[in-house]
Amino acid sequence: MTVFIESECEFSFDFDYEKVANDVINTAMDLLKFPFEAEVSITITDNDGIQSINKEFRNIDAPTDVLSFPMIEYEAPGVFDAIESNDDLFNPETGEVILGDIVLSVPRIISQAEEYGHSVLREYAFLIAHSMLHLFGFDHMTEAEASIMEEKQREILGLLNISRD
Known part of the structure; x- marks a missing residue:
């Protein structure tokens, strides 16, 4: 598995954010029994950066x-x-399936951790788990879909012993 992480802003977490990203992605792949090696790109940005991307791609x-x-x-x-x-889904150089891209906002990770009363580590891991489920085709547009995603997110974080404490 290959995880590309690009930082577009200055930030400092009190945990190894690259290891956590790899752990969450691997755990999501294992939980869902993804049968291939995979490639995921993560961009870590600020609110202005994610707002620009949100406007461009989601209006x-x-x-x-x-x-x-x-x-x-x-x-x-x-x-x-x-x-x-x-074959178009595979990187011809590595043979890995290109799952997609994840974009994270550092200020939102920090503020939501505070708002929800848990650690920045938990919020960061949760958002990656949530996004991985989207990369596997899950969504939360209906109550039933949201329930399935919520359960799988809990399972991923539970397997990593990342709790709301």
Whole structure:
């Protein structure tokens, strides 16, 4: 698995953010039994950076906490059958499936951790877990979809012993 992390702003976390990202991504892949090696890109930015991306791609002129840009359209969430037959989904240099991009806002990670009464580590890991589920085709547009995503997010963080404390 390859995780590319690009920082567009200055920040300092009291944990190894690269290791946590790798751990969350690996755990999500294991939980969902993703059958391939994969590549994920993460951009860490500020509110202005994520607002610009949000406006460009979603026509929403406001900052948000995380954006997910899946590279794969799934028949159903977490169903990976069609990937193998589509060479365009694989990086020709590495053979890894290109899952997509995650964009995170550092100020929102920090403020939401404070707002929800948990650690910055937990919020960062949660947002990556949430985004990974989007990269696997999950969504939260209906109550049923949201319930499934929430359960899988809890499972991912639980497997990593990352709690709300």
